[in-house]
Amino acid sequence: MHFVEVAVPVPLRQTFTYSCDILPEPGCRVSISFGPRNLVGVVTGELTAPENPDKIKAIDKIIDDTPVLDRVLLKLCHWLSQYYLHPIGEVIHTVLPVLLRKGESASPVDEVWWHAADNIDENLAALKRAKRQYACLEALVDEPVREGDLKNTFPSTIINALEEKGFIRQESKPPPLRPKMWLDYFDVAKKPLPDKEQAVAISTIVQSRSRFAPYLLEGVTGSGKTEVYLQAIEDVLAEGRQVLILVPEIGLTPQTVSRFASRFGIDIGILHSQLNDKDRLSVWQRARAGELGVIIGTRSAIFTPMKFPGMIIVDEEHDDSYKQQDGLRYHARDLAVMRAHTENIPLVLGTATPSLETLNNALTKRYGHLQLTKRAGGASKTHQQVLDVRDQRLQFGIADGMLSIMRQHLSMGNQVLVFVNRRGYAPALICHHCGHSYDCRRCERPYTVHRTQQRLQCHHCGGARPIPRQCEHCGENKLITAGVGTEQIEDGLAKMFPGVKQIRIDSDSVRGKDKLQRSLDDINAQKYQLLIGTQILSKGHHFPHVTLVVVLDCDGALFSADFRASEKLAQLVTQLAGRAGRASKPGEMWLQTHNPGHPLLQDLVHNGYAHFARQALDERKLSWMPPFQSQAVIRSEATNGELAWEFLEQVRTLLQSEVVRLNGPLPCLIEKRQGRYRFMLVLQSAQRKAINDLLRRALPNITSLPTASKVRWSLDVDPSDFS
Structure with missing residues (x-):
């Protein structure tokens, strides 16, 4: 009889002991009885002398013959649990693909391949007028294509239409999963000659490819950071080792995949939230078997196993989307550092606007610091300017002076990007007679007006209602909007620039698979001259024909309570500026503001992000804020605000310390959301370990508080958002 410790996916910070006849290895899944439920747990180790062995339950079934979590990933799971003080069972549950959490086989599942049917020439001729279907069939003429790869290029509607016509057929077969299979196809295409700064960065990374070496690659927008990635991993792939690349957004995945696939001629593994569970498991299995040379994915791809680890790259490392905001609140960038250290491989953190945490690590020599100060291909730096809109007439949020500048750029055949960080038509609806504002009762925040859908929607809880015809307070029909959103700017620019084609890019307009990528392709094909959008347009996209970027209403962030x-x-302004002037055409950017003399704007415009960031680090140091102090936040929310507040008061009493400073309880920046009142208690100290030790000791007592079961509470280590 053997006894093992099993991590169970329940919110309890402990493992559980079970008995078994055959000893499974750590990292293997087992089926167990846990109370009235049957759950899938993961063995974390053997226990030699348990107390009361007769009372210990037996494992129902050992699911795996070999571990699904290797030594490195199991070690990272323990680190995640200890650092973020999260239950080990839930950590492992997060790390595993969904189908493995459900107990399905970890053995490779059959893959679907699509073949072209007979009579190819006749079928192609019949599709002459259906260009997308023609292109899809043409892609299958020479050889069959794996379904996952085909769906990365063509939507399911195209594939289904061809199948219904009998022009293509599918076949299921087990994948070969041959380690280092990419070496059979590895062929480096012609590459540009790097400039001096790129060459230094490439050679520095390549020289340290056999050991742990973290680097910040700080390069201005358009400086060729991706080219550095490509040339730096060339030798790694040629040696038969794998590369994991993280990108912040799904929208960046297709263009990144395209560049890497065309450069090396190999199959690229893709992981993001739009893949179904079966496709995600397939990529996970192929990476684990060492078949894929390059794996590209969003935040959760950091958990992908690699049989032959060679390098990790985190592109746009500053991006907030790398931080998980619920459940296991990990930061993929920080986990990438730990994983690279554990795997003993180099790590590259690339960005034009490094987070202050990463920049501080580079300036204090914890990370290597590689800089690209010039744009690639001789492109000139975008000229940034501030437009004082005080006393100017604003039409749809755009100043008259700005309209004339836009006309100049459009008249030369260039594209203009107009940025506003609000989707919808307007951020509020009010009565012009009595001043009544339409607010979401669950969040006590104004509804956003969505004119195209004829509804009011709350962007905090998702609640919606029809746009009323008259004021529910006074009965008048004088309802007007306040503020501007992307829909309103789209309507306004259509009136002010008739005949100029425009496109709106926000989370409302690009819903649906491949919609964003098709829109970006159309922009680069110059089908549109006016681009209107939110932050989606700011992240890493290459727009060679954009010569003017207009930022509307950047004042809100100047006076935020968030430090x-x-x-x-x-970061946002600098990234947006990088969308202009990326080719031979010079670019300019205008910031509309009622505070043209604000030090932040003046510093950015005249000195750039690099100078701003170093000044900001000095300010953070003087004010005892991160990265010079560590933080953790305990949040509490309940429909009864007094109860949520009382819980945190009790927690504060338990956490009294001479080393850790406690701030709060305080209302969250969004005090009410989804009908719940929200408060937070902030822990802060120069010693990260002091916070961790204090919380570790106090958590059992916090959990047992009478109010703990009456509120919804959570712990966030290294918080990035206080809303």
Whole structure:
């Protein structure tokens, strides 16, 4: 009889002991009885002398013959649990693909391949007028294509239409999963000659490819950071080792995949939230078997196993989307550092606007610091300027002076990007007679007006209602909107620039698979001259024909209660500026503001992000804020605000310490959401370990508080958002 410790996916910070006849290895899944439920757990180790062995339950079934979590990933799971003080069972549950959490086989599942049917020439001729279907069939003429790869290029509607016509057929067969299979196809295409700064960065990374070496690659927008990635991993792939690349957004995945696939001629593994569970498991299995040379994915791809680890790259490392905001609140960038250290491989953190945490690590020599200060291909730096809109007439949020500048750029055949960080038509609806505002009762925040859908929607809880015809307070029909959103700017620019084609890019307009990528392709094909959008347009896209970027209403972030607001605004402005002037055409950017003399704006415009970030670090140091102090936040929410507040007061009493400073309880920046009142208690100390030790000791007592079961509470280590 053997006894093992099993991590169970329940919110309890412990493992559980079970008995078994055959000893499974750590990292293997087992089926167990846990109370009235049957759950899938993961063995974390053997227990030699348990107390009361006769009372210990037996494992129902050992699911795996070999571990699904290797030594490295199991070690990272323990680190995640200890660092973020999260239950080990839930950590492992997060790390595993969904189908493995459900107990399905970890053995490779059959893959679907699509073949072209007979009579190819006749079928192609019949599709002459259906261009997308023609292209899809043409892609299958020479050889069959794996379904996952085909769906990365063509939507399911195209594939289904061809199948219904009998022009294509599918076949299921087990994948070969041959380790280092990419070496059979590995062929480096012609590459540009790197400039001096790129060459230094490439050679530095390549020289350290056999050991742990973290680097910040700080390169201005358009400086060729992706080219550095491509040339730096060339030798790694040629040696038969794998590369994991993280990108912040799904929208960046297709263009990144395309560049890497065309450069090396190999199959690229893709992981993001739009893949179904079966496709995600397939990529996970192929990476684990060492078949895929390059794996590209969003935040959760950091958990992908690699049989032959060679390098990790985190692109746009500053991006907030790398931080998980619920459940296991990990930061993929920080986990990438730990994983690279554990795997003993180099790590590259690339960005034009480094987070202050990463920049501080580079300036204090914890990370290597590689800089690209010039744009690639001789492109000139975008000229940034501030437009004082005080006393100017605003039409749909755009100043008259700005309209004339836009006309100049459009008249030369260039594209203009107009940015506003609000989707919908307007952020509020009010009565012009009595001043009544239409607010979401669950969040006590104004509804956003969505004119195209004829509804009011709350962007905090998702609640919606029809747009009323008259004021529910006074009965008048004088309802007007306040503020501007992307829909309103789209309507306004259509009136002010008739005949100029425009496109709106926000989370409402690009819903649906491949919609964003098709829109980006159309923009680069110059089918549109006016681009209107939110932050989706700011992230890493290449727009060679955009010569003017207009930022509307950047004042809100200048006076935020969030101490990171200025950093985020500076990053956003700099990233947006990088969308202009990326080719031979010079670019300019205008910031509309009622505060033209604000030090942040003046510093950004005249000195750039690099200078701003170093100044901001000095300010953070003087004010005892991260990265010079560590933080953790305990949040509490309940329909009864007094109960949520009382819970945190009790927690504060338990956490009294001479080393850790406690701030709060305080209302969250969004005090009410989804009908719940929200408060937070902030822990802060110069010693990260002091916070961790204090919380570790106190958590059992916090959990047992009478009010703990009456509120919804959570712990967030290294918080990035206080809303």
